[in-house]
Amino acid sequence: MSKVNASSFVTVRGQAISLETQTNSLISRYSTFAQTTSSEQTAKEKKLDTQIENALKKRQDIIDSLNDICNENPSISASKLSQLQRHKEILQEHWKSFQNIRSSIQQERNRLNLLFSVKNDIAQHNSNTNLNDEDEYIQDEARRIDQSHNVVDRLISQAWETRDHFTAQNNVLNNVNNKTLQVLQRIPGLNNLLGKINTRRKKNAVILASVITLCILFLFLTW
Known part of the structure; x- marks a missing residue:
């Protein structure tokens, strides 16, 4: 065994x-x-x-x-x-x-x-990000264009308002001149009076200028 x-x-x-x-x-x-x-x-x-x-x-x-x-x-x-x-x-x-x-x-x-899974996730994320970036870029450009158009529209509107304002002021001045001429024509002696006033103002201006000039020369010579 x-x-x-x-x-x-x-x-x-x-x-x-x-x-x-x-x-x-x-x-x-x-x-x-x-x-x-x-x-x-x-x-x-x-x-x-x-x-x-x-x-x-x-x-x-x-x-x-x-x-x-x-x-x-x-x-x-x-x-x-x-x-x-x-x-x-x-x-x-x-x-x-x-x-x-x-x-x-x-x-x-x-x-x-x-x-491999991470690489796929990153690639997918980058792909989605690129698409989102392109969409955001297009939307931003569209907003910029709209804003530019709005600015131009405001400038044009302001220019028209300024033109209308100048036109209105010109009309007012023309009306004042017309009324002044009408008044002068109605009062014959007023033209002579205004002429004398203007002449007196000119004389006063010349006298004032002469005095100021003499004072300046005096100060310059005595300094």
Whole structure:
């Protein structure tokens, strides 16, 4: 019975060693996807992921079989127990490596998708902003044109009002002149009187100018 168990142990362990080598090769290939991650899982990556997971589960079944063989044979050698323990450790290491690589790939894929999403959002925002800026620019130009037209209209209106005001003042002055002429024509002696007044004013102005000039000369000479 002991020989049968020992033979079974060697046979089953051979399967474990073969799967360990195969798994190690698969994990090495799988790690390349962590270096060149795509935004979505490719068919090749998905197939390799499934192969590794199935190999690890199959190795767990083999280790369970080895463990049963050891439990059924109390006199099994310490070296075989040590070999069994080593297979368990290698399986744990491979599981850990596989999960770490899978996690790294997923994190990188999430980062790429996030960047892609952010770029799309920025592009969409810039597109909307450009459209809004163009609309606002056109609206601003339309408002400026309307304001310019309003200013021109006000200036034209003020010019017409000023023209009408000057015309009215001119009419008033003409009426005053006409009335003055009519009054002068009605009173013959008034023209002579106004002429004398104007002459007197001119004389007074000449006298005043002469006095001011003499005072200035006096101050200039005595300074």
